[in-house]
Amino acid sequence: MNSFPRRQAIQLYERVTSRRFLERLDELNRTQWLSRDELLNLQRNKLHRLLEYAYEKVPYYHRLFDRVGFRPADVLTDLGSMHKIPVLTKAFIRENSDDLLTTEPQRRQQMSSLTTGGSTGHPLVFMQDSNFRDYVTADIHRHLGWAGWQLGQVHAYIWGASFEVKASQSIRVKLMDWALNRFVTNAYVLSEESMSAFAAQVRRHRPRILFGYPSSLHRFAEFVHERGFDDIQFDAIFASAEVLYPAQRQVIEKVFGGRMFNRYGTRELGGVACECGAHTGLHASIENVYIEILRDGQPAKAGEAGDIIVTNLNNYGMPFIRYSIEDMGAWYGEEHCPCGRELPMMDLVLARRIDMFKTRDGRAVWGGFASPMFGMKGVKQFQLVQKSVDHVVARIVKDADLDEARLAEIERTARIALGDQVNVGFEFPDEIPVYDSGKYRYAICEIDKP
Numbered sequence: 001m002n003s004f005p006r007r008q009a010i011q012l013y014e015r016v017t018s019r020r021f022l023e024r025l026d027e028l029n030r031t032q033w034l035s036r037d038e039l040l041n042l043q044r045n046k047l048h049r050l051l052e053y054a055y056e057k058v059p060y061y062h063r064l065f066d067r068v069g070f071r072p073a074d075v076l077t078d079l080g081s082m083h084k085i086p087v088l089t090k091a092f093i094r095e096n097s098d099d100l101l102t103t104e105p106q107r108r109q110q111m112s113s114l115t116t117g118g119s120t121g122h123p124l125v126f127m128q129d130s131n132f133r134d135y136v137t138a139d140i141h142r143h144l145g146w147a148g149w150q151l152g153q154v155h156a157y158i159w160g161a162s163f164e165v166k167a168s169q170s171i172r173v174k175l176m177d178w179a180l181n182r183f184v185t186n187a188y189v190l191s192e193e194s195m196s197a198f199a200a201q202v203r204r205h206r207p208r209i210l211f212g213y214p215s216s217l218h219r220f221a222e223f224v225h226e227r228g229f230d231d232i233q234f235d236a237i238f239a240s241a242e243v244l245y246p247a248q249r250q251v252i253e254k255v256f257g258g259r260m261f262n263r264y265g266t267r268e269l270g271g272v273a274c275e276c277g278a279h280t281g282l283h284a285s286i287e288n289v290y291i292e293i294l295r296d297g298q299p300a301k302a303g304e305a306g307d308i309i310v311t312n313l314n315n316y317g318m319p320f321i322r323y324s325i326e327d328m329g330a331w332y333g334e335e336h337c338p339c340g341r342e343l344p345m346m347d348l349v350l351a352r353r354i355d356m357f358k359t360r361d362g363r364a365v366w367g368g369f370a371s372p373m374f375g376m377k378g379v380k381q382f383q384l385v386q387k388s389v390d391h392v393v394a395r396i397v398k399d400a401d402l403d404e405a406r407l408a409e410i411e412r413t414a415r416i417a418l419g420d421q422v423n424v425g426f427e428f429p430d431e432i433p434v435y436d437s438g439k440y441r442y443a444i445c446e447i448d449k450p
Contacts, residue, residue, distance in 0.1 A: 006152030006181055013179040017172060018110075019130065024138035029145065031287050036342040043286045046313040048075050053102075054319045060099040061321065082292070087309055088323045090124050101127060102317050111317045116267045126268050129317030135288050136270035140263075141180075143274040144209055146339075147236030147261055154205045157184040158198070158212030158220055160366065183207075187216040188417060190356075191363035195223045199232060208235040210256065214244040215356050219364045221255040234258040238274075240265055243348070264348060268320060269312050273346055276339040281332050283343035288313055291346070292322070293329055302333045305349045355445040359419050360389045367443025369417045378402040383432050384414070386445045392418065395427045 010022055031042060051072035054061035064085065065071070074081035093100060102108060107129055116124040141151070149155060177183060183205065185198035198220070210217065217239055224232050234256045239249075240263040249260050264282055265271040272289055273282035284291055290311040293300045300306035308325045328349040337345060357365040370384040380399035386392045394410055396402065411424040 009179045013175055020134045021137050024134045025141055028138050028142040032341050039286055039342055043290060047290050048072055050313050053316050057102045057104050058319060085322050088321060100318050107317050114267055127318040128315055132315035135314040139271040139285055139288055143263055146276045149209050152181055154181045154207045155209040156207040158187045158216040159184055160187050187213050187366045188369040189365050190219050195220055199229055202232050210234045211238040214239040214242045214248050216366050217252050218248045221252045225255045236261055238263055269310050278338045280337055281345040281347055283341055284346050286343060293331055302331050305330045355443050357386045357445050358389055358447050365417050370443050381432050384443050390421055391423045393425045393427055395429060395432055397432060398428055
């Protein structure tokens, strides 16, 4: 199907759901070609509007701005004034979520709840408004366009899907999949059967773009190579939501014959940055986010690693202002990308790592399946560790009393993902130690590892 009938299909979806994805996509496809000065001016104005709204409609920010002597209009002449605002942390959001919500009744009616993956060991429940959702969807498809994708062309995803989805949500997702001409296999459970079915879909529909988690893309590439499915090829493969390791990239590109595009984003912020076709670095989506990279609390120099602090410019329902994403990155210099886009470029220093779990029947299960079940009252921090194909340990730092029903829900979710034979043990430590370079890992597979 060409782009015109597909655009009509999306317009029908938008009339039914009151979404504005197409308008946002057209906007981002236009703004990406603005000059650097025009882009920075656009970003500054959006930041000012968000800060004004937060002061007027969000209780926490109204009190905070008054307390620290910050005025939203200050950013129009001095972006350095943002440093008056304390960095927002996941811990603070958990403890003050109601105060971070808009008081505007109309906007509150069209908000929905999401849970982050909790790659630092602390999953986060947050609210998003429809404007945020539209920009997130548009930004993904803007990035697909950097690989030559056009509206209406079929594309495929290996992505997470909840084991328990409300019927109304399922209908909306299926309608959106149809309108956007995409199909998905569940990354949470990559079995021989599911990958065979997905491979058959790929052969039938011949998508040129594949999008997924790096670990899941790597597992599917191994499956395709093992089966000798040499006809399964893609022009481009997008990796998101996890760190993309060089070894994974090499295998995926070799098997599928296309170039990989590394995309950096989170559920609570949407897309932050993405590689373009020049593959010289990640272009920051500064129309959607205001990014600071800080070293010891001060702006890092070009090439100097620092903490990534992000303000999302689109989610008025629950503004994330100067939010610590708990990853590290670095700005590039002022050199221009060969692609012609003036969006600033950055690189990642540390990012999230999520293991693949194994099952007795040979399936590979993405560890991200664990994250939603820990986004519940009473859980301050968590970690799920697979000791063997038949045994996992759920480590939970309690924030309040956990009743038996919640523990049973955790056990049931693990068995749905890994098999009925799995034994789930519980440990309740006072804290969970960090791994690697100061980062927590909430899903760890210890099978065949020292």
